[in-house]
Amino acid sequence: MISIDRPTADLGDVRVTNRAAVLRHVRRHAPCSRADVAARTGLNKATVSSLVGELIEHGLLRETGLTENRVGRPATMLVLDGARYVGLGLRVGADELVAVAAGLGGDPVLTWRRAFPAATAGPEETVKALAALTRRAVTRVTGAERTVLGLTVAVPGLVDADGDVPAAPALGWRGVPLAAALRRALRDPGFPLTVDSEANLAVLAEQRHGPYAGTADLVHLTGGPVIGAGLISGGRLLRGSRGFAGDIGHLPLAADGPPCACGRRGCLTALLGVDAVIGRLLPDAGPVTDHLPEIERIQALARAGDEPVRTGLTEIGRLLGQAASVLAGLLDPDVVVVGGHLAALAPWLLPAAHAELAARTPVPPGVRLEASTLGSAAGALGGATAALATVEAGRLPAG
Amino acid sequence: MISIDRPTADLGDVRVTNRAAVLRHVRRHAPCSRADVAARTGLNKATVSSLVGELIEHGLLRETGLTENRVGRPATMLVLDGARYVGLGLRVGADELVAVAAGLGGDPVLTWRRAFPAATAGPEETVKALAALTRRAVTRVTGAERTVLGLTVAVPGLVDADGDVPAAPALGWRGVPLAAALRRALRDPGFPLTVDSEANLAVLAEQRHGPYAGTADLVHLTGGPVIGAGLISGGRLLRGSRGFAGDIGHLPLAADGPPCACGRRGCLTALLGVDAVIGRLLPDAGPVTDHLPEIERIQALARAGDEPVRTGLTEIGRLLGQAASVLAGLLDPDVVVVGGHLAALAPWLLPAAHAELAARTPVPPGVRLEASTLGSAAGALGGATAALATVEAGRLPAG
Incomplete structure (x- = not known):
């Protein structure tokens, strides 16, 4: 049993909390003025000035030459400082x-x-x-x-x-x-x-820097040999009691599916992992150590309208929609973002996945299912x- | 997209935060002295005395006649005050x-x-x-x-x-x-x-008042006509973007299972909901509006060693273990607690469920799966x- 005592607070914590609020505001709304920060955070102007001064001095914020079009004195605008x-x-x-x-x-x-x-x-x-x-x-x-x-x-x-x-x-x-x-x-x-x-x-990268930055309820499904899930709920990363949350690779999707390394059949990874996808769509490929060229071959075949590859991608997309519906039901996220090979093949996977997800989501409007734009550096x-x-x-x- | 700006803090918040910390400490460790509270929360004794005085005045804490066996002056002990x-x-x-x-x-x-x-x-x-x-x-x-x-x-x-x-x-x-x-x-x-x-x-009731009070990562699976999940992760209730988190009733468990109200087959609710369980174990029962007597009949038959009922309960237990393994993988909780008819039938469901869960959990030691003790008032x-x-x-x- 893990203690859930939250720490108590002291006056130093107030300053830390408010400094974080200023940084967060500038991250989301830059360029913005000190007055904007005060208006949107609820902090008074003197406090904001003091916090901003400190953050500039420590190289976390900087002033830009920009000014806002407004009545009265032009304001100096703030942005995050990535230089130091x-x-x-x-x-x-x-x-x-x-x-x-x-x-x-x-x-x-x-x-x-x-x-x-x-x-x-x-x-x-x-x-x-x-x-x-x-x-x-x-x-x-x-x-x-x-x-x-x-x-x-x-x-x-x-x-x-x-x-x-x-x-x-x-x-x-x-x-x-x-x-x-x-x-x-x-x-x-x-x-x-x-x-x-x-x-x-x-x-975390999606939540801070991607097109879904700021989304409070967000799931990222990783591509690769094993499918994993990163879960942000209520603006917070879910870790679980031992730090193992997001282990979705053995979600059972098809009792008669292909064998999984775990000894059962039809697990998410056995159906949607990169080796499973390549094995299914390129039966001649054999065991693959370098996945990228094979994924590019699949993309080329799909673009050329190859019928077995297109059909296979549609079926894989349906399974992706089924997995997304489990996540949607359990966590009610705004967006499920898929990465890796699932993002690379998204143009052919997502239409079927969206249809499956819509059919399985009881109350509209449901979750969105999208491809990551952050690539393999995510x-x-x-x-x-x-x-x-x-x-x-x-x-x-x-x- | 929902804003995840957390509020800024002011001096009043510090007092509120610390008051909550004192209440939390007394909840978990009562009876306890002001000195205990100070030692365990990290607040200084004068602050604790002031907060405790205020909480007593407002009828949220009270002093008991108890004293601690300790060197020096006997201490007045504090408990939560439920009287007002x-x-x-x-x-x-x-x-x-x-x-x-x-x-x-x-x-x-x-x-x-x-x-x-x-x-x-x-x-x-x-x-x-x-x-x-x-x-x-x-x-x-x-x-x-x-x-x-x-x-x-x-x-x-x-x-x-x-x-x-x-x-x-x-x-x-x-x-x-x-x-x-x-x-x-x-x-x-x-x-x-x-x-x-x-x-x-x-x-929430389990997390505050049950035998798992204080557990930071906890799931409650409700019994009843539809199976739902209450999720606490990192000490916090998960709500999702629209408040619909925990909707696990249509988790697909058996593609060839019984039909579900949603139009598909083999959903969790179609297999483990109270009507599904009664329909499977008491095929003569017909449609049931009052579930309790039927669940008691099942208990009696199981106690008497009725073979079809026992076998059926084992199979239902296996499916429960499979559902618990999905929750365990995704959220890594300390405990999954089952309520309603699943708790009432736990003596016969849990052995098979535990075996299934252990077989499906990759890294020991895994999650515990237990019956709620809070009954239908939970x-x-x-x-x-x-x-x-x-x-x-x-x-x-x-x-």
Whole structure:
């Protein structure tokens, strides 16, 4: 049983809370004036001026030359300042590593991809590769006069609160103490290092930086070898008691479906995972280690009107709609966003998925089901965002 | 798109937050001394003394004669004071109305049941019956020198933020503006009146007053004609974008299962709803309006070792385990609690359900699956609890 005592508050907390409210307002409404911030947050103007001054001094906000068209004195406009601080996010994919460095506003100052077979290389080699990538990214970022405030690594699997990975079937990993191993490999990087599930970080990226930024009830379904879900409900990421929430890969969809690695048949992953989709639509492909070219082949065939591929995509779309209807019923989100290969194949999957979802949703207007626009960097961008969480929450950087 | 701006804070909020922390501590650890409260909440002793004094003055805490065995001066012990204020909860079941009045500690000062066929009577007659029950309960409570702080009505179905019920299939209701109608029938009751789903209120009751009180990640599966889920994640009730979260009744479990009211086959409700269970285990029962005697017949047959009933219960238990595994994967709760007829039949359902759940849960130790001990009053007790929410959150009653 986990304690749910929320912390008590003191006067310092008030300032932190209000600083976070100012940052949040500027994120959503920039460029905006101090007067706008005061009007929309309910804080008085003197408090806003003091908080904004502090945030400018610490390099979290900056003034632009813009002024607003209004009666009276022109106002100086505020935007988030991404120049001084960045968060660093890494993503361990089945066939690539991705690194993103981004400031508070989410504009990547660096996006690197490196082909890397994490599944066959194993955890030890992967940690080495992640450490090397981190060192290079930190060198690049600090060379540009920026400070890294933290690093968060996205892993497609279950991640506990210590950053251990008890199971990541998409990588064939079990019981990997990833955070500890990467900290050791980096020998005190000088900033906090955490690990989280790719699904959690992808939905965080959507919620902050995608077209659905600000949506309070949002689900991201990751593509890839194993389907996972990142869940935001009431504006908050759901983690569950052990941190394993969003493990939707074994949702039973078809009792007579294809066999799943878990020993049963017709699980979501066995039907919609990237290997299942390629296996079904390109029966000649054989076992695939590099998925992207095969997904591009499927896209080309679908565009050319290939009948078996089109029919297969429609059937897969129906199953996607069925899975989305379970999420819609249980969590009542505004939007379910699909990523990875499901986003790449969205033009052919979503029409059937929408029809299925509408048929299964009892009370209109229901949830929207959309393709992610963040691409395969979503998890890494979410990692960079998560690495800035303490600043977003109103704490000032130490530097 | 719903705004997720959290409110800013001011000095008054600090006091409210800390008052709520004191109440929460006393709820969980009573009897306890002011020094205990200070030690465990991190507040200084002068602040605790001031807050406790105020809470005693307003009838929310009281001192007991008890003292602690400790070195030094014996301490006066504190408990929640249920004598002055109560919340009122009503539950609209398929075949009964339940009223509960309870103080902050959750001890019911009144529990009334009234046989009432809400499904056949229709919304208008049900509102009349609820209004009459409310008036009698208020008279009883105020006659005992207590003040009603609010009323919350539990309805088995979808309830929106205005207290409208767009759909309650268990009652055959569609588009019933219940909160507005009941407010009209009561002609300004003098306290706030809200409506929520039975599943939400039942899980709130479990989280506050049941053996799982304080569990941060908790799911309650309601029994009855339609299976619904109340979801608490990270200590917070999940509502979703329109307030419809927890609608799990059409989770597809068996493509070749019995037909569901929704037009498909093998939905959770079509397999595990009370009518489905009675229909399967007592094929001679015909359509049932009063479920309790039939459930008691099933219990008697199971106790007597009736082979078809036992086998049927095992198969139903397996399906329950399958549904619980979906919830366990998606939300990673500590406990899934089942209520209604599922609790009544738990001795025969849970062994098979546990086996199925264990087989489907990838990483041990998994979720627990248990029977509710709160009985059919759970929703009403949750309503009484919800009616005290503003006080629990640290606001003082006006009186």
